Amino acid sequence: MILDVKSLTKKYKGVNRELTVLEDVSFQVEAGEILSIVGPSGSGKTTLLGLCAGLDKPSSGSVQLCGSEISGLSEDEKAEIRNKKVGFIFQNFQLLPTLTAIENVTIPLEIQGKAKGASDKAKELLTRVGLGDRLTHYPSQLSGGEQQRVSLARAFSNEPEILFADEPTGNLDDDTSHMVEDLLFTLNKEKGTTLIIVTHDMELAQKTDRIIKLRGGHIVSDEKISSPEVVENHG
Numbered sequence: 001m002i003l004d005v006k007s008l009t010k011k012y013k014g015v016n017r018e019l020t021v022l023e024d025v026s027f028q029v030e031a032g033e034i035l036s037i038v039g040p041s042g043s044g045k046t047t048l049l050g051l052c053a054g055l056d057k058p059s060s061g062s063v064q065l066c067g068s069e070i071s072g073l074s075e076d077e078k079a080e081i082r083n084k085k086v087g088f089i090f091q092n093f094q095l096l097p098t099l100t101a102i103e104n105v106t107i108p109l110e111i112q113g114k115a116k117g118a119s120d121k122a123k124e125l126l127t128r129v130g131l132g133d134r135l136t137h138y139p140s141q142l143s144g145g146e147q148q149r150v151s152l153a154r155a156f157s158n159e160p161e162i163l164f165a166d167e168p169t170g171n172l173d174d175d176t177s178h179m180v181e182d183l184l185f186t187l188n189k190e191k192g193t194t195l196i197i198v199t200h201d202m203e204l205a206q207k208t209d210r211i212i213k214l215r216g217g218h219i220v221s222d223e224k225i226s227s228p229e230v231v232e233n234h235g
Contacts, residue, residue, distance in 0.1 A: 003028065008024070010056070010058055022058075023217045024218070029196065034209045035209065035211075036199055037196065037211075038202065053088070084158070088164050089151050100138055104154055105122035105126060108157050145173075148168065148176075163193050163194065
């Protein structure tokens with residue numbers, strides 16, 4: 001068990017009322033599983049992902065991540081777990097604009113104290129995602145699809161136990177989305193990483209092992225996919 005979520009509730013205090021974004025959410029994820037979380041806008045998908053990754057604190061409930069109960073940990077303690085065991089992919093890429101592609105990919109390794117050989121590993125990963133000729137390009141010199149491929153390489157660079165992807169194809173056109181999906185699933189299979197994807201794209205969700213559907217802050221279904229769609233190679 002790599003992720004164990006129990007009775008998770010998240011509320012935000014407004015000026016005149018309290019807003020409940022998630023209420024009494026519970027589920028477990030086995031190591032190596034590929035899970036998608038789907039639901040309409042405002043259903044609590046991204047909030048749930050942030051709570052599972054320790055980026056936000058629940059109002060109540062607990063999250064056990066990679067063997068550690070993170071709900072009561074300090075920010076520094078949670079950051080240490082994320083740096084060593086967790087990878088992230090975001091819809092808006094979140095690359096540092098003043099760093100080149102290869103420098104962006106080496107960041108997680110340097111944070112881990114693995115600066116020796118970091119550039120070689122980053123170069124290998126960037127070549128793996130088809131960007132061997134873009135190593136010294138800055139994010140502003142890359143297309144959206146290329147930026148997301150850099151973020152894929154960065155996410156896998158520290159060999160995380162679990163990878164959280166928030167709408168990883170949300171800003172991409174269809175052809176580029178398929179390319180990024182193929183790379184994500186291929187790298188994930190090679191590394192044996194647990195993968196949790198928040199997406200509004202049901203075609204993408206059908207390629208995962210299991211789909212959790214949220215509505216109004218509640219889990220309305222949790223279904224295993226008997227035979228996930230075969231990922232075709234689009235380039």
